[in-house]
Structures are given as C-alpha cells and as structure tokens.
Amino acid sequence: MAKRVKSPAKRSRAASKLAEVRPGELVTLLDFVRFAVSRFVEAKLTFAHGTTDPVAEAAFLVCETLHLHPDQFDTFATARVTAREAKSILDLIALRVASRKPAAYLVNKIYMRSLPFHVDERVIVPRSYIGELLDSHFGGRDDQPAALIENASAVENVLDLCTGSGCLAILASRTFPNAKIDAVDISREAIEVAARNVADYGLQDRVMLHRGDLFAPLGDKRYDLIIANPPYVDAEGLAALPRECRAEPKLAFDGGADGLEVIGRILSEARRHLTPEGGLLCEIGRCRPALEAACPESEFLWLETEDSQGEVFWIRAADL
Known part of the structure; x- marks a missing residue:
C-alpha cells in the first residue's frame, strides 16, 4: 500500500492560520505574545535555545522585531503595534512554526546575561x-x-x-x-x-x-x-x-x-x-x-x- 504523503497545504496549516488574522484583532505587544504562544503550543515547538518556554520565546521574537531589548518588554507591553510592525511579527511567528529553527537563528541574535551576541547556523x-x-x-x-x-x-x-x-x-x-x-x-x-x-x-x-x-x-x-x-x-x-x-x-x-x-x-x-x-x-x-x-x-x-x-x-x- 502506498504511503500517504501530506500535501503542502496541510504541512503549512499552522502558517495559514497566521494569515487569517484580521487587521485590528491584535493590537498591543501582549496581544501578539499571547497569539504567538498559542501557535507555538499548538505546533508543539521545542524551547531550549536561550528561552525555556513559549511565553519567553514569543516575547523575545516580538521585541527583536520591534528593535527592543528584552528588558524593555514590560515597559511597552500595552503599547500599540503599527500595521507594518504587525505584519513583520506575524511573518516571524509563521517562520518559527514552519521552519522549526531556533528563534535565535531567525533573528541572528541571542542574549546572555543581558548582552546581545550574533549567532547563525x-x-x-x-x-x-x-x-x-x-x-x-x-x-x-x-x-x-x-x-x-x-x-x-x-x-x-x-x-x-x-x-x-x-x-x-x-x-x-x-x-x-x-x-x-x-x-x-x-x-x-x-x-x-x-x-x-x-x-x-x-x-x-x-x-x-x-x-x-x-x-x-x-x-x-x-x-x-x-x-x-x-x-x-x-x-x-x-x-x-x-x-x-x-x-x-x-x-x-x-x-x-x-x-x-x-x-x-x-x-x-x-x-x-x-x-x-x-x-x-x-x-x-x-x-x-x-x-x-x-x-x-x-x-x-x-x-x-x-x-x-x-x-x-x-x-x-x-x-x-
């Protein structure tokens, strides 16, 4: 019996869900973090690369997209995100889910003891x-x-x-x-x-x-x-x-x-x-x-x- 192969559409189901977000549904940094956490948990991602849980990883990716140090997240947690920034954040969340690459590789950065370092593959x-x-x-x-x-x-x-x-x-x-x-x-x-x-x-x-x-x-x-x-x-x-x-x-x-x-x-x-x-x-x-x-x-x-x-x-x- 031939082995059933998943279609590209099914393989990208999680990424497709990100595209379904309508303008104005996600407003603040916290909104995008919550959304990312839900997608990461749904996709059963692994967190072992500078962040140890989906909340920390989501906050890290949101901050990097907005050019904020992770320590600044609390200061801007309720700040509104522009439409252009929102697209960049959603694209990065989709890439993390689809590629399953460590988040640090996607943004070419990791923090140790609050200091940034360049990393890649x-x-x-x-x-x-x-x-x-x-x-x-x-x-x-x-x-x-x-x-x-x-x-x-x-x-x-x-x-x-x-x-x-x-x-x-x-x-x-x-x-x-x-x-x-x-x-x-x-x-x-x-x-x-x-x-x-x-x-x-x-x-x-x-x-x-x-x-x-x-x-x-x-x-x-x-x-x-x-x-x-x-x-x-x-x-x-x-x-x-x-x-x-x-x-x-x-x-x-x-x-x-x-x-x-x-x-x-x-x-x-x-x-x-x-x-x-x-x-x-x-x-x-x-x-x-x-x-x-x-x-x-x-x-x-x-x-x-x-x-x-x-x-x-x-x-x-x-x-x-």
Missing part, C-alpha cells in the same frame, strides 16, 4: 550555565556565597575551550578585567562567528581566537582558569534530539557513545595547562553519573544555577 545557540556562574562564583563580592577565585582582578590568563560564538570568552573578560583570554574551537566557521562578536565588543586586544583541537594550538601556556562547554550529548541523546536542535552543528553536541569523549580528554590534559592555584569550570549536562563512575577518586564540586543542578563542575588543578 555556523554555531550552536549559546545557553551555557557558565555565564551565570561567572557572575555568581568569582570575584569575592559580599553577595557571593562561595567564590571559587576570590580576587577576580588578579586573574591574568583565562582559557575558553570549545568557544563556539565566543560569548563565554566575552563574558569572562567582564568578570576578570585584567585577564587575557584565549578562546579555542575546532570549527573554522565557529571562529568566524566568534571573531565577529569579539570585534563587536572591541576586545580584539584581550580575546585571542585559536582554531584547533582543545589544547593543541596553545603550546605549554598555563591559565588561572579554564572554562569549557564541550560536546557532551551521548549517542542515545544525539539520536533523540528535537528538530530545533538538529538545525545546529552536530559537532557541537556529539560527545561520543557515553557523552564523555571530549570531557575525558579535557580532564586528562587540563592540569598541565593550569597554574598551581588554578581550576577548571566545565559544563557536562546530564553526564554527572557517568563522569563520577568513570572518575570515582576525583573531587568534583558540583554547582547549581537558577535552572540547573549538578550540570557544571569545578575542580582545582591540585585535584586533577
């Missing part, structure tokens, strides 16, 4: 918990519960492995104002995106980009801090990635059969690239049980963020 969409930890666990401020490095101003050299878009290297330059930062990625295309972001923030003299495999392009250089957000999705997880994630570079996800292939290499080489008082801050997703089983003697300190528990570890050079 050459890099994974940044959503690392390390950005929050750089603010909360370094510097020794009174509001920090446990500083991993107490004097951020004394940090001279930082390494960002698997830098992707370069966002963590740029955030590190803010946390450690006197540090030089090396940022490494194996992907030439990722380095191109990172170079754009570094230039946008005027950090060419402080953030040095290197193309290569982990520590290979660095020689014997040592660092006060190494941060890493390497590929850590295991084979089973890779096969089950939602469609949105499959739009991102596979190289940025693939951590081998157990997810620990790249992480294991970082752990084995990190000590010789750290100063005696330095440490490694590494994000590993849900690989904690596998890592603890593989390294039962290692003294990992597991850190929490607003949205995660035990997905990032800290380990001192002396404990590697």
Whole structure:
C-alpha cells in the first residue's frame, strides 16, 4: 500500500492560520505574545535555545522585531503595534512554526546575561550555565556565597575551550578585567562567528581566537582558569534530539557513545595547562553519573544555577 504523503497545504496549516488574522484583532505587544504562544503550543515547538518556554520565546521574537531589548518588554507591553510592525511579527511567528529553527537563528541574535551576541547556523545557540556562574562564583563580592577565585582582578590568563560564538570568552573578560583570554574551537566557521562578536565588543586586544583541537594550538601556556562547554550529548541523546536542535552543528553536541569523549580528554590534559592555584569550570549536562563512575577518586564540586543542578563542575588543578 502506498504511503500517504501530506500535501503542502496541510504541512503549512499552522502558517495559514497566521494569515487569517484580521487587521485590528491584535493590537498591543501582549496581544501578539499571547497569539504567538498559542501557535507555538499548538505546533508543539521545542524551547531550549536561550528561552525555556513559549511565553519567553514569543516575547523575545516580538521585541527583536520591534528593535527592543528584552528588558524593555514590560515597559511597552500595552503599547500599540503599527500595521507594518504587525505584519513583520506575524511573518516571524509563521517562520518559527514552519521552519522549526531556533528563534535565535531567525533573528541572528541571542542574549546572555543581558548582552546581545550574533549567532547563525555556523554555531550552536549559546545557553551555557557558565555565564551565570561567572557572575555568581568569582570575584569575592559580599553577595557571593562561595567564590571559587576570590580576587577576580588578579586573574591574568583565562582559557575558553570549545568557544563556539565566543560569548563565554566575552563574558569572562567582564568578570576578570585584567585577564587575557584565549578562546579555542575546532570549527573554522565557529571562529568566524566568534571573531565577529569579539570585534563587536572591541576586545580584539584581550580575546585571542585559536582554531584547533582543545589544547593543541596553545603550546605549554598555563591559565588561572579554564572554562569549557564541550560536546557532551551521548549517542542515545544525539539520536533523540528535537528538530530545533538538529538545525545546529552536530559537532557541537556529539560527545561520543557515553557523552564523555571530549570531557575525558579535557580532564586528562587540563592540569598541565593550569597554574598551581588554578581550576577548571566545565559544563557536562546530564553526564554527572557517568563522569563520577568513570572518575570515582576525583573531587568534583558540583554547582547549581537558577535552572540547573549538578550540570557544571569545578575542580582545582591540585585535584586533577
């Protein structure tokens, strides 16, 4: 029996619904957010790229269309939208539903710690918990519960492995104002995106980009801090990635059969690239049980963020 193929009309049903909106039915920013949320939920989209739910994603897309920072949404929530702006918003909502691409790719922007960064299909969409930890666990401020490095101003050299878009290297330059930062990625295309972001923030003299495999392009250089957000999705997880994630570079996800292939290499080489008082801050997703089983003697300190528990570890050079 021949397999029934859905017609293009049926495949674009959700997009067609957007075209049915009549002038004047949606008026304020909140109206468009509500409408977008309904369409996103109906289409069963996945939210894992800087926004974690349909409301936040809808607000993000509305703000980007109107050239507003996300922090400004509450200020303008009840403001009216022009007819031209309304069409642009509806077109973007339709594109998100039809393409199932991450919203960040559709507008070529993502925010981390309220800072904008350029992103496109050459890099994974940044959503690392390390950005929050750089603010909360370094510097020794009174509001920090446990500083991993107490004097951020004394940090001279930082390494960002698997830098992707370069966002963590740029955030590190803010946390450690006197540090030089090396940022490494194996992907030439990722380095191109990172170079754009570094230039946008005027950090060419402080953030040095290197193309290569982990520590290979660095020689014997040592660092006060190494941060890493390497590929850590295991084979089973890779096969089950939602469609949105499959739009991102596979190289940025693939951590081998157990997810620990790249992480294991970082752990084995990190000590010789750290100063005696330095440490490694590494994000590993849900690989904690596998890592603890593989390294039962290692003294990992597991850190929490607003949205995660035990997905990032800290380990001192002396404990590697």
